[in-house]
Amino acid sequence: MAESDPKIKAPPQITGEPLPRCPGTSYRDLALADTNEVPEFLYQDVYENLGSEPIPATRYTDPTFFELEKEKMWPKVWQFAAREEELPEPGDYVVYENVGKSFILMRQEDGSIKAFYNVCLHRGRKLKLEDGWTAELQCPFHGFTWNNDGSLKNIPCRWDFSHLSDQKMQLPEVSVGRWGGYIFIREAKEGPTIEEFLAPMPEHFKRWKHEECATALWVGKVIPANWKVVMEAFMESWHTVVTHPQLLPFTGDANSMYNIYGDHVNLTVTPFGTMSPHIDPEGKEQQWIVDEFVKYNGRSSDNYEDKEAAAGGFAVTVPEGVTARAALGESLRETTTRMFGHDVSFASDSEMMDALLYNAFPNWSPWAGFQPNIVYRWRPWHDVDHCLMEVRILTRVPPGQEAPKAPAMHFLTDDEKWTAATEIGILGDVFEQDMENLPFVQQGLKSSANGEVQLANYQEIQIRQFQNTLMKYIEA
Structure with a gap:
């Protein structure tokens, strides 16, 4: 035509x-x-x-290049981590893992979603191994416990941890982006919004x-x-x-x-x-x-x-x-x-x-x-x-x-x-x-x-x- x-x-x-x-x-x-x-x-x-x-074939085969991706690319991009229907109720959580790092995505009481590094701040054990529901985040190793919003709830034998404040023991968060029923996380604090990163998809998908x-x-x-x-x-x-x-x-x-x-x-x-x-x-x-x-x-x-x-x-x-x-x-x-x-x-x-x-x-x-x-x-x-x-x-x-x-x-x-x-x-x-x-x-x-x-x-x-x-x- x-x-x-x-x-x-x-x-x-x-x-x-x-x-x-x-x-x-x-x-x-x-x-x-x-x-x-x-x-x-x-x-x-x-x-x-x-x-x-x-394209150099080594980008697909070289372990050194693979490590560069882990260090320089993955922490800086928005990663699709879950769908909204995977965690419909407050207390529902999803464990998302990629390139050796683990994260917990948690539905909050107000319907928002927070994402934390899936790591106990005491000795480093993973807090959760699979998806589910929980009223609190308790480490199975020694019992350090956090509220679902990431704030510290309890340190066993608190008398022996006088050097740790509640603020210091807040679970570290990663950025969360939500669009179209999809939930994304990004380790980097700075960068484009999820809508900017995905453009022009948000405009196109208004139809679908x-x-x-x-x-x-x-x-x-x-x-x-x-x-x-x-x-x-x-x-x-x-x-x-x-x-x-x-x-x-x-x-x-x-x-x-x-x-x-x-x-x-x-x-x-x-x-x-x-x-x-x-x-x-x-x-x-x-x-x-x-x-x-x-x-x-x-x-x-x-x-x-x-x-x-x-x-x-x-x-x-x-x-x-x-x-x-x-x-x-x-x-x-x-x-x-x-x-x-x-x-x-x-x-x-x-x-x-x-x-x-x-x-x-x-x-x-x-x-x-x-x-x-x-x-x-x-x-x-x-x-x-x-x-x-x-x-x-x-x-x-x-x-x-x-x-x-x-x-x-x-x-x-x-x-x-x-x-x-x-x-x-x-x-x-x-x-x-x-x-x-x-x-x-x-x-x-x-x-x-x-x-x-x-x-x-x-x-x-x-x-x-x-x-x-x-x-x-x-x-x-």
Whole structure:
């Protein structure tokens, strides 16, 4: 569609020379043909040409670099630590741990949340080992006790600690940021607010309101690969053609749009309900696209309709002259409104089916739109060669109902595959396909002859943005 078309309201914001794109239908073309209006920011190109320099392989394999991340990056960034529904009542707490440090997030009587270092100020024992509820924070070693607001309550044998004042024994706090139902912590006292750090996500998500959602399921597994290796696999869609071939009939993998916003946020928009440009369209009907979507898409609301979905009850018939995207969008609007009680009749086809994946530096990635939303988090796991990958699904809380307390994470053992988490359905098969690559990426990086990682200029631009931001912290 020509740039002079009056329907085009969002001109590109590109710094430097525009980068080549996959020939054929663009995401903008699909957005402008949508049944309902698509938010402009979902089809507006926003990126900067970041060049073509390789990434040193040692950033993924070197224990010294891993230590630099722990020292210079992690304490200075906002880290997604919990969801509001994990600690709904005063006295509820969550233990959040990362790169050798442990924190307690505690719901206060006034509904606010405080976060403390999970350390007894006497001899250093962890105060809590797992999530729960408590009327006080008492150390299991000698019984030093604090109130839930961090103030000192009791020192056993106080006569022997005349050198310790109540003020000195206040539990040290870390900064807390709350947005969209998510709770973040940051060790550094100074820095951008959580809204500034995540911009433009707070503005974009006013439409999707994750504060109206709750965690429906939560699965985690330790992966034998560096946290950046695993996370970066979810920053681009074009590996679908080889790694996830079953998705190609309804996934425009190479038609994806990759936006970057400053240092900390990017957005991948991958269209569903349209064939991959890697597939020969000859003889392929719109109904075939829909049928493949229903079989292999693991995120849409039909997968959460329990008995009906289990019985294969979700079906979409494409009328004559209607596209697969339009037929799926209409069906998903109706299904979502019926299941979750939120009227989404205004929503675009894009917001009902496409992969709208935001990445927030350094390790948190929520999907957007009006379907049940995937939320990823990756954390280093003890050393440079392992990480914990977590997958949540958020669903909308029906109007007038209280959000249910979040379930505990289903922690898969080393010998369990993602498919053992039957609650995530077909997504388990997709993640297993990723696992056929990622441990061997880590092994390969250690054997690299030239010590370099090469990136695509456009389709992997978000990885380059991430790496550039990481180095700003390391070199500061």
